[in-house]
Amino acid sequence: MNAKELCEGSRANYANFITWVALDRSNLSAGRQLSVNYFIVAVILFFAQLLFGMIAATQFIFPNFLYDWLDFSVNRMVHINAMIVWMLYGFIGCVYWLLEEESGTDIVGLKLGKLAFWVLTGAVTIVVLVYLLIQTGAGKDSSLWLINEGREYIEAPRWADIGIVIVMLIFFYNVVATFSKGKWSGIAGVLTLDLVALAGLYVAGMFYMTNITHEQFWWWWVIHLWVEATWEVLVGVIMAWSLMKLLGVRRQIVTTWLYIEVALMFGSGILGLGHHYFWIGTPEYWLTIGGFFSALEPIPLVAMVVHAMYDAGSHSFKNSNHPAVAWIIAQAFGNFFGAGVWGFMHTLPQINMFTHGTQWSASHGHLAFFGAYATINIAFFYLAIQHWRGDVWMNSDTANAWRWKWALGLLNAGVVGMTVALLIAGYEQSFIERAVEGSTWGGYFSAQNHPSFQSAMVWRWFFGLMTFSGLILLIWDLLTIGKGETRKAQEIVEH
Numbered sequence: 425m426n427a428k429e430l431c432e433g434s435r436a437n438y439a440n441f442i443t444w445v446a447l448d449r450s451n452l453s454a455g456r457q458l459s460v461n462y463f464i465v466a467v468i469l470f471f472a473q474l475l476f477g478m479i480a481a482t483q484f485i486f487p488n489f490l491y492d493w494l495d496f497s498v499n500r501m502v503h504i505n506a507m508i509v510w511m512l513y514g515f516i517g518c519v520y521w522l523l524e525e526e527s528g529t530d531i532v533g534l535k536l537g538k539l540a541f542w543v544l545t546g547a548v549t550i551v552v553l554v555y556l557l558i559q560t561g562a563g564k565d566s567s568l569w570l571i572n573e574g575r576e577y578i579e580a581p582r583w584a585d586i587g588i589v590i591v592m593l594i595f596f597y598n599v600v601a602t603f604s605k606g607k608w609s610g611i612a613g614v615l616t617l618d619l620v621a622l623a624g625l626y627v628a629g630m631f632y633m634t635n636i637t638h639e640q641f642w643w644w645w646v647i648h649l650w651v652e653a654t655w656e657v658l659v660g661v662i663m664a665w666s667l668m669k670l671l672g673v674r675r676q677i678v679t680t681w682l683y684i685e686v687a688l689m690f691g692s693g694i695l696g697l698g699h700h701y702f703w704i705g706t707p708e709y710w711l712t713i714g715g716f717f718s719a720l721e722p723i724p725l726v727a728m729v730v731h732a733m734y735d736a737g738s739h740s741f742k743n744s745n746h747p748a749v750a751w752i753i754a755q756a757f758g759n760f761f762g763a764g765v766w767g768f769m770h771t772l773p774q775i776n777m778f779t780h781g782t783q784w785s786a787s788h789g790h791l792a793f794f795g796a797y798a799t800i801n802i803a804f805f806y807l808a809i810q811h812w813r814g815d816v817w818m819n820s821d822t823a824n825a826w827r828w829k830w831a832l833g834l835l836n837a838g839v840v841g842m843t844v845a846l847l848i849a850g851y852e853q854s855f856i857e858r859a860v861e862g863s864t865w866g867g868y869f870s871a872q873n874h875p876s877f878q879s880a881m882v883w884r885w886f887f888g889l890m891t892f893s894g895l896i897l898l899i900w901d902l903l904t905i906g907k908g909e910t911r912k913a914q915e916i917v918e919h
């Protein structure tokens with residue numbers, strides 16, 4: 425084959441690839457085209473999250489892997505920052521998606537919204553490149569502004585922080601102005617108030633303080649009050665809206681559930697913050713407050729399971745989009761087990777004294793973030809893709825249905841496997857490092873070198889790979905599902 429043929433061949437392949445993935449955007453309103461942009465970046469970052477997770481997990485087993493090239497601390501940081509950012513992109517996408525339909529009008533300030541998307545995406549790219557290019561060096565005022573703020577999960581430097589706040593203000597303007605022009609609803613009200621709290625809390629992670637206790641005190645306002653209060657409420661909103669669309673549940677029912685969940689969530693989640701104030705130098709009364717209120721936190725999560733299962737059950741599981749509803753059910757259980765059960769297990773100070781900061785936390789962190797937030801985003805991707813393809817049939821007998829079923833199975837089994845492996849490591853650390861050896865430096869190393877810790881790290885790698893293959897299959901499925909489908913989506917009757 426000469427160079428010309430090769431060139432033409434690859435051009436034809438490229439064209440085939442484009443038609444293969446190409447989706448006709450003409451089915452989408454302007455607001456929804458913007459939301460699709462957010463979804464695409466979300467999926468790319470999800471991929472990056474797992475790629476860096478795999479590298480970090482490999483370094484646990486072979487500490488010399490990529491030594492001097494990619495520091496473990498940087499891999500870990502990219503892994504968890506990519507997670508936070510892709511989930512936020514997913515949520516923003518969901519809100520833009522439901523905004524026009526819920527308000528009954530076209531989106532207000534679309535141009536500004538589009539500009540914000542590109543600014544944010546450009547900033548995220550620069551932040552990640554800087555993380556990778558400047559991995560070590562002195563921590564100074566300038567590094568705080570330009571490289572890394574050093575707050576776990578939200579390490580982005582200060583310039584990016586300020587940019588993020590501006591972009592969020594634009595997003596917030598789009599939401600409020602659109603609802604104000606069209607109509608407000610219970611869902612719209614809860615969503616708007618929640619966005620004020622969610623964006624406002626981010627600012628608590630931006631101050632600079634020299635006292636580490638103060639620093640941690642405010643940092644937890646972002647992390648805990650996001651995942652155990654404001655993000656949960658946002659998921660409640662997205663779930664409520666999706667249940668109406670996918671199952672035909674009456675608005676009155678989902679809105680009532682939403683109010684109950686929000687009340688319970690804020691009632692337990694806000695003071696539940698105290699479970700992070702046990703050992704950081706804050707007053708002792710936090711032991712009681714944190715232990716008590718955080719122990720109540722699983723209650724709203726039970727309400728969410730009942731809500732989703734009751735609605736699906738009362739419609740005999742008849743729905744217009746099987747993959748989306750399967751992921752919604754995975755969310756109800758994942759949220760309950762990952763956050764509720766796994767969180768509860770180590771939330772009482774008597775237990776947390778032994779488990780604090782061990783792999784026990786990582787076990788809970790993986791199941792909770794995946795169960796509560798990855799799942800609902802994936803459900804929404806399926807909801808969006810169905811409409812994008814022109815409201816086509818998307819049931820369990822859809823063409824190549826094995827892909828969405830296997831992706832669902834591999835991702836969930838992979839994360840559950842990692843969770844169990846990490847829990848075993850966490851048990852061993854709590855027992856040997858904390859209980860037997862009394863939290864000494866030597867105790868730390870005995871625990872790290874114990875065979876049950878080391879084999880758990882190998883199992884985590886294995887299940888990580890399973891999770892990663894599930895994601896690759898999911899991406900393939902999202903790009904192809906419903907393509908060439910001529911049947912229309914299953915009708916759902918509202919009752």
Ligand code: HEM
Binds near residue numbers: 652700718766782786
């Ligand atoms: C979807 C909701 C939740 C998510 C995403 C989540 C995630 C996490 C993560 C990632 C950590 C580790 C933080 C770090 O890096 O130090 C953590 C810590 C913790 N979580 Fe959760 N969590 C959730 C809900 C809950 C609930 C409902 C409870 C209690 C019932 C709980 C109890 C705890 C406790 C006690 C810690 C501290 C662990 C330690 O001492 O090391 N979490 N959570």
Ligand code: HEM
Binds near residue numbers: 787793839
């Ligand atoms: C390919 C699969 C994955 C692998 C191999 C992996 C690996 C890792 C590793 C090695 C760490 C560092 C743990 C440490 O410092 O001891 C970590 C942390 C973390 N990962 Fe993953 N991960 C994967 C998937 C996920 C998923 C799907 C989520 C959630 C959606 C997630 C959320 C987290 C969180 C929240 C932390 C911080 C935990 C803590 O500080 O307690 N990871 N992961």
Ligand SMILES: [Fe+2]
Binds near residue numbers: 652697699
């Ligand atoms: Fe918390």
